[in-house]
Structures are given as C-alpha cells and as structure tokens.
Amino acid sequence: MAHRLSLAGWRWPATQLRCGSVPSPLPSLSPPRRHSPSAPQAIAPGPHRILLGSGAATPPLLVEALMGRGAELAGSEVVHLLTLGPAPYAEEPACAHFRHTAYFIGPNTRPAVAAGRADWLPMHLSELPALVASPEQGVDVALIQVGAAWSCWLACRPDAHGFVSLGASVDVGHAGWQAATSVLAEVNGSMPRTHGDTFVPVEAIDCFVHNDSPLPELAPPAGPPDxxxxxxxxxxxxxxxxxxxxxxxxxxxxxxxxxxxxxxxxxxxxxxxxxxxxxxxxxxxxxxxxxxxxxxxxxxxxxxxxxxxxxxxxxxxxxxxxxxxxxxxxxxxxxxxxxxxxxxxxxxxxxxxxxxxxxxxxxxxxxxxxxxxxxxxxxxxxxxxxxxxxxxxxxxxxxxxxxxxxxxxxxxxxxxxxxxxxxxxxxxxxxxxxxxxxxxxxxxxxxxxxxxxxxxxxxxxxxxx
Missing domain, CATH: 3.40.1080.20 (Acetyl-CoA hydrolase/transferase C-terminal domain)
Structure with missing residues (x-):
C-alpha cells in the first residue's frame, strides 16, 4: 500500500519520503487545506476533472488505481494531451463512469473518439495551460509522474531543496499541479530530472506512489528513411x-x-x-x-x-x-x-x-x-x-x-x-x-x-x- 505522507518541511538534505506500491483502490480522503503538510489529501468521492501527465509521464499505476474507483468517481472527466500506454478510461466498461476529453488524439484514444465514447477539444497548445487553470474548465485533480534526486522501492528523495521534477513532460502538467486541489504523483527513478521550469515542491503533492518501471518509449521509425x-x-x-x-x-x-x-x-x-x-x-x-x-x-x-x-x-x-x-x-x-x-x-x-x-x-x-x-x-x-x-x-x-x-x-x-x-x-x-x-x-x-x-x-x- 502507498503511504500517505506527512511532509513537515521544504528542505530535505537527508530525509527520505516513504513510498509504496500502487494503492488499490486509490485512497479516499476528504480534501483538507491546499498544501497542508499535516493532512495530505487524495481524491474525494464525486465527479472531478482529472488531468493526466503527457507522453512518457503518464502515471500508469495511478491510472490503474483510478479505474478501481469508478463508481465513487462517476461523472468524472479525464483530460490529457498525447499519452503513451493504455487508456482504459476511454474503453468499456470504464467509460460508464468516466468521460475522456482529448486535447490531442493519439492512437490509444482515437478509436474511442471515433466511436463517440470520448471527445476532442481543439485548441492551440500555447493556450492549453490557461484552460487547465481556468475557473470554468480547469482541473481539480492532477495525476502526474515525477523524477526525484534518488529513488528505490523503499523510499524516494527530492533534491536538497525539497523539489521533484516534472522531467519529460512539462507542457500542461505544470499548470495542472498548480491548479489542482488534489495532486497525486508517481515517483519513478527512470524519469529524468530536467532543468528549466520543471520543479514541484514536495509539499504541493498530497500522495506519492512508487513506480520502478522503465518509461514508455516512442521508437523512431524502423529502418532508414524512405x-x-x-x-x-x-x-x-x-x-x-x-x-x-x-x-x-x-x-x-x-x-x-x-x-x-x-x-x-x-x-x-x-x-x-x-x-x-x-x-x-x-x-x-x-x-x-x-x-x-x-x-x-x-x-x-x-x-x-x-x-x-x-x-x-x-x-x-x-x-x-x-x-x-x-x-x-x-x-x-x-x-x-x-x-x-x-x-x-x-x-x-x-x-x-x-x-x-x-x-x-x-x-x-x-x-x-x-x-x-x-x-x-x-x-x-x-x-x-x-x-x-x-x-x-x-x-x-x-x-x-x-x-x-x-x-x-x-x-x-x-x-x-x-x-x-x-x-x-x-x-x-x-x-x-x-x-x-x-x-x-x-x-x-x-x-x-x-x-x-x-x-x-x-x-x-x-x-x-
């Protein structure tokens, strides 16, 4: 089981954040104050707009756990850009509880959009972060995958200043974790720690789970160019x-x-x-x-x-x-x-x-x-x-x-x-x-x-x- 964290401060020169395997089902907690280190939050029952990390930063364990709480989260909308891996929320029977809206249609969601089980929202990518953070169509839950300074199956460690990195996917995830009232993160030692505007303070994250799997790859076309x-x-x-x-x-x-x-x-x-x-x-x-x-x-x-x-x-x-x-x-x-x-x-x-x-x-x-x-x-x-x-x-x-x-x-x-x-x-x-x-x-x-x-x-x- 994943340990819900009590985060007492921002500086962690030697402190390890306790992590675990995927929660099944995802823990249900009534959301307390935003960024409250003494009372971390998970996803409360009820409909939500849930943002998933993009590309290689899609959190597969959290998505799997999300499917186990379909009845409690009925009416929720799952939104994201292009993702790598399965999209079970857009398939039967999960789509009875979840509705997917694609900001960009990939191979894993294209059949669902074509069949009417999912929707497409056309928008310039430059404007999507503002949409994600907007009062009208903003997200209230963000499921992301992050990289830590060091990670193993027992513990994950942020950097010396108490930050983890969005790694390979900053695009809309940056606006997502700032806008959401519930932020859940998979910490993966395979996720690169990248520079730029990528860092998330650990006290902004309400629950951590550990994932030691390799990141999904998008292989270049096989063979030489035609x-x-x-x-x-x-x-x-x-x-x-x-x-x-x-x-x-x-x-x-x-x-x-x-x-x-x-x-x-x-x-x-x-x-x-x-x-x-x-x-x-x-x-x-x-x-x-x-x-x-x-x-x-x-x-x-x-x-x-x-x-x-x-x-x-x-x-x-x-x-x-x-x-x-x-x-x-x-x-x-x-x-x-x-x-x-x-x-x-x-x-x-x-x-x-x-x-x-x-x-x-x-x-x-x-x-x-x-x-x-x-x-x-x-x-x-x-x-x-x-x-x-x-x-x-x-x-x-x-x-x-x-x-x-x-x-x-x-x-x-x-x-x-x-x-x-x-x-x-x-x-x-x-x-x-x-x-x-x-x-x-x-x-x-x-x-x-x-x-x-x-x-x-x-x-x-x-x-x-």
Whole structure:
C-alpha cells in the first residue's frame, strides 16, 4: 500500500519520503487545506476533472488505481494531451463512469473518439495551460509522474531543496499541479530530472506512489528513411541557413529533415517536442545554440517523446531547458529566436494554401497541437521560415495530398494566411505574398506529376489559372 505522507518541511538534505506500491483502490480522503503538510489529501468521492501527465509521464499505476474507483468517481472527466500506454478510461466498461476529453488524439484514444465514447477539444497548445487553470474548465485533480534526486522501492528523495521534477513532460502538467486541489504523483527513478521550469515542491503533492518501471518509449521509425522522406528532408534543409533555430515534431519526415541537416552549423533548438532525431544533431555538434538570439546555448522544449537513450541524455543536463507550453509555444516567445525554422507536417493542402493536419477521411485524427503557434512565431521571427512539409501522395500513390479543395469533413488546421512555404519531395513552393493564381501554380508544380493535369483543370475551371 502507498503511504500517505506527512511532509513537515521544504528542505530535505537527508530525509527520505516513504513510498509504496500502487494503492488499490486509490485512497479516499476528504480534501483538507491546499498544501497542508499535516493532512495530505487524495481524491474525494464525486465527479472531478482529472488531468493526466503527457507522453512518457503518464502515471500508469495511478491510472490503474483510478479505474478501481469508478463508481465513487462517476461523472468524472479525464483530460490529457498525447499519452503513451493504455487508456482504459476511454474503453468499456470504464467509460460508464468516466468521460475522456482529448486535447490531442493519439492512437490509444482515437478509436474511442471515433466511436463517440470520448471527445476532442481543439485548441492551440500555447493556450492549453490557461484552460487547465481556468475557473470554468480547469482541473481539480492532477495525476502526474515525477523524477526525484534518488529513488528505490523503499523510499524516494527530492533534491536538497525539497523539489521533484516534472522531467519529460512539462507542457500542461505544470499548470495542472498548480491548479489542482488534489495532486497525486508517481515517483519513478527512470524519469529524468530536467532543468528549466520543471520543479514541484514536495509539499504541493498530497500522495506519492512508487513506480520502478522503465518509461514508455516512442521508437523512431524502423529502418532508414524512405526516398520520399529523404527528398523532402533535402528540400527543407536547403531552406534552412546555418545558425537557424529549429522546431520539428515526430515521425518520418522530421527524422529525414534531421538527417539532411547533419552538415549544418550552429543550429539552435526551440521546440514543442524533443525527439531522438534532434538530440542526435546535438550529439553530432550540429545543434550548439551558439547562434541563438534568445536563450543562447539552451535547447528549449516542453515534452520529450523517444527512447530510453533520449531520457538518459535529458537527465540533469544543464544545456536543456524544459518549460510549459504557454512559454515554448507562445508565438511572441518563439519570434525572439532569429531565423526560426518551424517545420510541421500536414495531411493535405488545397490549391489556395489551406492546410488540414488534424482530420483524415472526415474523422478527427490528431489535434491542432503547436502547428499554428510555431508557424505564426516563425513568421514574426527575423529571417524566420514557417514550413509545411508533406509527401505529395497518400494511399500508396493512389491519391494526391495537394488537393483542388479540402475534402468533406476536413478541418482547416492552418489557414491560408499563415502558410509561407509548402514542401513535398518535388520541391518547395513559397506562398507568402502570393495571389491565389500564383499559389495554385506553385502548388501544382510540387504535386505528383500524375495529378498535375487534373489539378490544372480544376484551377482553370475555377478561373485561378
């Protein structure tokens, strides 16, 4: 059983916080005063809005225990960004007690959203921390996973000043623990202790449980990048100057871009998601941060998704600064980086430059995330490069991703006014400052040759050419 803690102070130079295995079921306590060291709190019965840590910081033992209290917590809403691992609250029979709202739809929740068992809340990632803390839609329970200075199965120790670290996931978890009236944490020795705005005082946490399992990994795509991705990577890299600051996401195309940037010099990093591909550039000496105009020599991120090697590189690394997404994704903050290159993927683009990134075949697929945040930030940056990158075709070459018009049910993630560059394996099209006629011609020029004539016919019928 997990021991409910009595936290008597902030400084713990030699004190160990007693921990245990997962409580089953989760302890039920009426919530006392916030931050009361003499009376720690857990989750009281009744409906709540419960935030889970993102990515590798999802607390699996607390989620498991949460499922055991379904009847007591009936009507509760479980909210989170992309998480790694199961999402039992979105499945039968747990969804009879819990309703999941996805801030970003991942593979583990996509079937539930499609079936109507769960909801999607579209919002820019820069604004999500404010939502999490708002009086109207804020969270009152936060379940997080943290890293301590030292941890074993009997005890966990915060640092000398009484803090634990949010580690690999600061994004919305930072706002969550500050807003919630009940904060429960899994302490995991595998969670990296990261620098930046990541630290949580132990007296803000009402209950600790111990987890000694490895963090879940998001493995990079198997094998070398395919030829289409490599070609896209080369075209993107040709746009990026030495000394630029990068933002990239996850997947084949960002990995191919990272591969194509290996000969660049003194790149910087200010991104939403930290991945293995970008860290490889750091280790190769390509990303140094030496030319950054903001937070020089610091790699800045909100969330890490990758391998055990990535998490090990992050641990106590003073060159890495992790922050909530209200900071990393704020367009005004992003714009403080000169030569900001924001490289984002898309599912389709129409001939006027509208971008669909969160819907596929008329169904909700992912989320807005930070795409618009970073494209707008890069647009304001001196010498900035807002880039949308995608293969020219889908379904094994059967359909074009450059479309006459977005299909029925497709959502516009990025409006045409925010799109500057679009890159496929056939080249790069600059849309900024271009008329619809010029845009259509440029986008047809980077479409797959098999679809160009059909696109021209549509453009002529609309009198765009």
């Amino acid at each position: 030829e289409v991705s490599l070609a896209i990577g080369r075209h993107v890299a040709a746009l990026v100057p030495d000394g630029a600051t990068l933002q990239m996401g996850i997947g084949k195309i960002p990995n191919a871009v990272a591969h194509a940037l290996r000969d660049h010099k003194d790149l910087g990093l200010h991104t939403e998601v930290l991945t293995d591909g970008v860290v490889e550039l750091v280790q190769r000496g390509v990303v140094t941060g030496a030319a950054k105009s903001f937070l020089r020599h610091k790699a800045v991120a909100a969330l890490a998704l990758g391998s055990t090697e990535l998490y090990a590189w992050m641990d106590d690394n003073p060159s890495l600064s992790m922050h909530p997404s209200s900071f990393t994704n704020d367009p005004a903050v992003i714009a403080r980086n000169d030569r900001m290159a924001a490289i984002n993927a898309a599912l389709s683009v129409d001939l006027t430059g509208q971008v669909a990134s969160d819907t596929l075949g008329g169904s909700f697929y992912s989320g807005i995330g930070g795409q618009v945040d970073f494209l707008r930030g890069a647009a304001r940056s001196r010498g900035g490069l807002p880039i949308i990158a995608l293969p020219s075709t889908a379904a094994g070459g059967a359909t074009s991703r450059i479309l006459p018009e977005l299909g029925a049910g497709a959502g516009v993630t990025t409006c045409r006014g925010d799109v500057h560059w679009v890159v496929t394996e056939y080249g790069a099209a600059q849309l900024w400052g271009r008329s619809v006629r010029q845009r259509a011609a440029a986008l047809i020029g980077i479409a797959h040759p098999a679809f160009r004539e059909g696109l021209r016919e549509h453009a002529r019928a609309r009198r765009w050419l």
